[in-house]
Every structure is written in structure tokens, then in C-alpha cells.
Amino acid sequence: MSAQGDRITLSIPVNAKFIAAARLLTAGLAARANLTVEAVEDLKIAVSEACTNVTEHAFANEAEARNKTIQLTFHVADGELTVEVEDEGRGFDPKHLPDMKNKPLDNDTGIGVYLIQEMMDEVKIESAPGSGTKIIMTKRCAR
Amino acid sequence: MMKAELTVCDEVVALVVSGELDAYTSPEVRDRLAEALEQDARWVLVDLTQTEFIDSFFLGILMGAGKRAGEKDGDITVVCHRDHLLITFHRSGTTELLNVVPTREQAEELIVGWKSASEDVGARCQEEENS
Numbered sequence: 001m002s003a004q005g006d007r008i009t010l011s012i013p014v015n016a017k018f019i020a021a022a023r024l025l026t027a028g029l030a031a032r033a034n035l036t037v038e039a040v041e042d043l044k045i046a047v048s049e050a051c052t053n054v055t056e057h058a059f060a061n062e063a064e065a066r067n068k069t070i071q072l073t074f075h076v077a078d079g080e081l082t083v084e085v086e087d088e089g090r091g092f093d094p095k096h097l098p099d100m101k102n103k104p105l106d107n108d109t110g111i112g113v114y115l116i117q118e119m120m121d122e123v124k125i126e127s128a129p130g131s132g133t134k135i136i137m138t139k140r141c142a143r
Numbered sequence: 144m145m146k147a148e149l150t151v152c153d154e155v156v157a158l159v160v161s162g163e164l165d166a167y168t169s170p171e172v173r174d175r176l177a178e179a180l181e182q183d184a185r186w187v188l189v190d191l192t193q194t195e196f197i198d199s200f201f202l203g204i205l206m207g208a209g210k211r212a213g214e215k216d217g218d219i220t221v222v223c224h225r226d227h228l229l230i231t232f233h234r235s236g237t238t239e240l241l242n243v244v245p246t247r248e249q250a251e252e253l254i255v256g257w258k259s260a261s262e263d264v265g266a267r268c269q270e271e272e273n274s
Contacts, residue, residue: 016167023163023196041227048198052166056200111199111235118234 006076012051014058014065014087019051022072026083029074030139033081039141042119043081047072049112050085050135058089058133065089079140086134091127149175154217155254156184161193164201173204180208185217186254190247197228205241218242218257220250 010025012018026047030040051070059065068088075082097110113135117123120137127133145168148159156179160172176187187208191197209219220242223229232238244250 016165019165019167020163023165038227038230041230044196045198045231048165048196052198052200055166111202115199115231115234119230 008074010072011069014055014068014070016055019048022051023048029076030081033076034079036141039139043139046116046119046137047083049116053112054087058087082138084134084136088132091129091131091133094125094127147172151179151184154184155186157188159190163196165198166200169201169204176208180211185212185215187212187219188250188254190222192222197231202235202237209241220244220253222247222250
């Protein structure tokens with residue numbers, strides 16, 4: 001983990017074992033940003049979903065994911081936390097995300113991104129086939 | 144850290160989970176539920192009273208268990224009272240699909256009702272076969 005001003009970065013292996021560490025740091029920084037308890041919980045879920053998308057979908061197999069990392073960058077401000085979750089995986093065309101609105105969960109396709117969008121105030125997805133993925137999400141909700 | 148206690152009795156598999164359920168910890172729960180459903184169980188009760196975190200990976204496992212129970216003419220109910228977990232069920236549209244209730248007693252009452260209705264249907268089918 002490293003810090004520069006109010007920007008903190010965390011790099012974890014592409015392994016579900018370490019997603020709890022990302023959630024832990026998220027909760028700590030969200031509290032530091034004076035977010036409400038509810039907003040902290042929303043952020044924990046959103047970060048967990050973003051990291052899980054990487055471990056489950058960004059690489060074709062374990063061998064491809066070996067030695068790769070998930071890069072998390074946190075921008076902390078009073079009443080606001082922005083988290084960037086970036087991978088070096090196979091990427092995708094964000095236009096091809098399934099529309100989960102009005103559709104109950106019947107499998108896990110797209111539900112992670114849908115939950116992120118539901119829980120964050122702003123979400124931006126930067127991705128393209130072969131170019132990795134970066135999800136930038138912001139939560140605002142001062143105590 | 145996650146801890147899961149599973150019991151199977153009279154076609155009901157009851158799972159009490161504490162701690163955090165994510166893509167790392169949930170597969171153990173998935174495997175144990177699947178094993179129970181492959182054997183005698185067809186009614187599923189998942190007690191999240193002591194659970195601190197769930198994500199969509201775990202929701203997918205609950206949906207899968209509910210589907211497998213349904214294939215055996217069974218069903219699933221989930222005990223959950225914590226607001227931050229309920230929000231995840233609500234936003235994913237799974238609250239009703241998974242029959243989420245706030246207390247263990249309500250979940251047990253649901254299952255008793257389902258079993259009773261199922262036995263009535265079974266008895267009617269038997270009567271029709273005999274007539």
C-alpha cells in the first residue's frame with residue numbers, strides 16, 4: 001500500500017483470497033472520508049463486486065492470472081470517496097453488459113456491475129477487448 | 144473469516160453462517176449445500192443472523208440452491224435482519240425469490256407450511272392414482 005496526498009493505492013494478487021483486504025481498506029478510508037455507515041457498507045459491496053469481477057471473469061484461467069494484480073486507487077475527500085479498480089485482463093466492450101434493470105437475478109451474469117451502479121453515485125467503466133478494465137466509482141454521503 | 148454449520152433433518156437442510164461470504168469463502172457453502180440437496184434434503188433454510196457481509200457471488204449460490212430445491216419440489220428461505228445485507232437482496236431483486244424473512248421462527252413456519260402443502264398435494268395425487 002502507498003499514499004500520496006489523499007490518494008492511496010493498494011495492489012492485490014488476482015485471487016479471491018485477498019478481496020477481504022480490499023474491503024477492509026475501503027471501510028477504513030470511507031470512515032476517514034466521513035461517509036455514513038450505510039455509505040461505507042455500499043462501498044464495501046461495490047469494491048468487492050469489482051474485485052470479484054476480476055478474479056472470476058478478467059482472465060481465461062488461473063495460469064493467465066498468475067502474477068497479475070488488481071490495482072485499487074482511492075481518492076479521499078471530505079464526504080466523498082472515489083475508488084478505481086483496474087486490471088490487466090482481457091477486457092470487454094461495456095456496451096455488451098446485460099441490462100439488469102427490471103430483471104431479477106437468475107444467474108450471476110452482469111449482476112456485479114449492476115449492484116455497483118445501484119450502490120454508487122457515479123460509475124464509469126473503461127474497458128475494451130484485450131485492454132483490461134478500469135472501474136471508477138464515487139460515493140458521496142457525508143455524516 | 145467464515146464459519147458454516149449445516150444440519151440435515153427430515154428433508155430440511157439448515158445452514159447457519161457467520162462472518163463474511165464472498166468469492167473466496169462462499170464455495171465451501173455452495174459445495175455443502177449441493178451435497179445435502181443431492182441427498183435427502185429439498186427444503187433449504189439459510190440463517191444469516193450472524194453474517195456480516197454478502198455479495199452477488201453468494202447470492203448466486205443461494206439462487207442455485209433454490210433452483211435445485213425447486214427441481215425436487217422444495218424451496219428456500221433465508222433468515223436476515225441486518226439492513227446492510229437486506230439492501231443487497233433488495234437491489235438484486237432476490238428478496239422474494241429467496242423468501243427472505245427476519246427471524247428463524249418465521250423461516251421455520253414457512254417450511255412447515257410448504258411441507259404441509261406438499262404432503263397435501265402428494266396425498267391428492269395418491270388418491271387420484273388409486274381411484
